[in-house]
Amino acid sequence: MTLSWFQIFRLGLVQMALGAIVVLTTSTLNRLMVVELSLPAILPGLLVGLHYGIQLTRPHWGFYSDTGGHRTRWIIGGMVALAIGAFLAACGVLAFETSFAVGLTVSLIAYTLIGLGVGASGTSLLALLATTTAPHRRAAAATITWLMMILGIAATAGIVGQFIDPYTPQLLLRIVAIVVTTATLVTCLAVWRIERNLIAIREPDPTPFMEGLREVWGERKARNFTIFVFLSMTAYFMQELILEPYAGLVFGFTPGESTSLSGAQNGGVFIGMLAVGIMATGLKIGSLRNWVVAGCLGSAGSLALITFLGPMGAGAPITYAVMLLGFFNGMFAVAAIGSMMALAAQGKERREGTRMGLWGAAQAIAAGFGGLIGAGMVDILRTSMTDTQAFGSVFIAEAALFIAAAAMAAKIMDRKMPKATLVPGE
Template sequence: MHAPAPPPANRGLSWLAIIRIGLVQASIGAMVMLITTVLNRLMVVEYALAGAIPAALVGWHYAVQLGRPLWGHGSDKGGSRSLWIAGGIVVLGLGAIMAVQATVMIQQEFTLAMVIAVLGYTLIGVGVGASGTSALALLASGVAPERRAAAAAVTWIMMVAGIVVSAITVGALLQPFSPERLLSVASGLLITCIAITCIAVYRIEPRSGAVLAFAETAKSDPPPDFKEALREILHEKAARRFTLFIFVSMMAFNMQDLILEPFAGLIFGMTPGQSTQLGGMQSGGVLVGMIVAGIGGSAFAGRLPFELRHWIVFGCLGSALALACLAIAAQVGPGWPIAVNVFVLGFCNGLFAVAAIGAMMGLAGAGEKTREGVRMGVWGAAQAIAFGLGGMLGGGGLDVARRAIAHDPSAFQIVFAIEAGLFVLAAWLAVRATARGLAPARAIIERDEEVFA
């Protein structure tokens, strides 16, 4: 008699399940696009408000996401991340429609509109934090180690795709603009995104139940209370350093968002259309970098020099070099290959971003007691605050430098130099915050003194 064949190796979440979680990220990206770009432009241009008003509202929705660790802990204890994902999307949709309504009525009832807007952006922050943290925690607990880079690439690419597709669609449907059309188009977008998310997460956890037993981070004990979980994370050298790395790298990542198009216009004399195309070059570079890191990080997982921490370091140092070239371009002006420079910057940004998310998944279950949700929440909160501060540091720093120096090229040089320095610091922190090859998370904790000495 032949011995029965061994059961197939459990490889964690299937590619279809990973794509379904990517649809959640795409829906989040599409809904956030509505409030950070469409409503921002309407408030400043059509309704002639000071730019500080939409900037403050967007900054507030980032500040609200400091609650991500608490919501992640809730998904750890609740037994169903799907409910947290779907519930967060519904809250996000409710907040977004309130923000749209506040924008429409802002000229007639300014005070009431501002109250509604603050409440709406509060709900947006809660919704993004609860759904996004739970989706990443589901990935972290269910994706096989060799698939983490590719899974991160898939979800980030789908999020970017959701932003691009929704922006093109909404832009077309809003012509000609009217408040009634805005409400109609926004409602359609939000309902569609909520429906896609609910369908995407339907029964995704029962189908991957075996995955949780397979995952390196699986724990049989019930999760600790929130204070104990947070205390455990804060006492781990690895977790503290990785949190600092996420904060510094994401702040650097977001600094150029508000200054790249002004740079193109003031230094290179580009028209709005040309500067928008330049931004598209950067986004294209980000997508290519994500794809390369996703494929390379999975195909060559564990082989030098293709470990995740090396992708992170390559991406951070490459981004710093590209920014140093932009600082030179500020003095050279027209004639510099600005499109190539910006594409390379985007490419390196994509490399490090996908590798960082893959590393985050690998370290998410590093605690003896804490689960993936609360750890993803801590890092998600660091990322959200870094995004908000990065935008303020980039845009505000440029304003201060232009007033102090009264020389635009030098002002841009200073900001790009600061951003490049942050990326170099992030590369150093990445080396300190990740173990060689991202070894199994629990082994990292057990060898903490050896690895991080």
């Protein structure tokens, strides 16, 4: 048997839980460090970069994803590690108030657990989807789970933003504890007995890992797409650690308001993904290549708008500009996912997992690198510029990367790449 649509949606709940926890570490806790504690933005950048760095082992997980089964235990175990790490990260933020050394130590342990948890749970989930989903449903399954993750991020950011004001350390710990506990319970219920009667075990591939990886890297399409993923995702994540501090320092947003801003952005991402799914599949408008290019260019324009709103200060419609950025980010991301699923099956057989692992590693490197570069540039520029100018300069640099990614996508992606791969269909 293979996964039914209901079971695919159940596994999507795991992605939703992952997003709900991770958004706390990349938005709320990050903003508290930079604004309330006046710590340099590079610090949360390094911590988030740590958890992405640990995910460089994704090609190994992808290479072995075609052999074995019983992945439920790894999904649950990874979620538990992620939950503990997120709660420790909140404790680390509070520890910084009394001791920088203690806060840093706790945070390093916390973000290490977060990286291990996301890697173990997320990769095991994708492996389960890849080996138990009917071929004609795989692209739709990947997109459904991604959309549910974005929904989890947006919903959590919005709800936490409403309840965290007026901010107190005790309230922060209570909210984080509720979120991580709920996410863990949802994961356990979502994967309970789901592997029973599923065809999840395949014969092991005797090819050594490095040989298999070299074979994939030798494929021109796979190599070019890896470079594109790194470039575009660096642009995608450059604003991740600085957008909420920008809202707090330049527009006077409270912790709750800036957390809600993150929710608005991810709400825009969800709408953008859904819109492309409907137009590209239901209405047969445009190719995946064209949607990727349009999403990248629209993201660049939105970043320029966010920059130009800076001098207006409090009262500027920054929330709408951030939602617009999220919309174009979602447009680009879902089209790139569809392209990735189509390309994964091209080239040497039985290397789908390795290709996905390679692109996953490129994304992880770009996410950590992009966030770190964005935060580091802001810290350096704030020594010689106003906050508005410093943040704006980084946003413009990010826009330039999106334009470069659009140009590369237009050059390397197939103009005739299949359209109908984004939403459920037989």
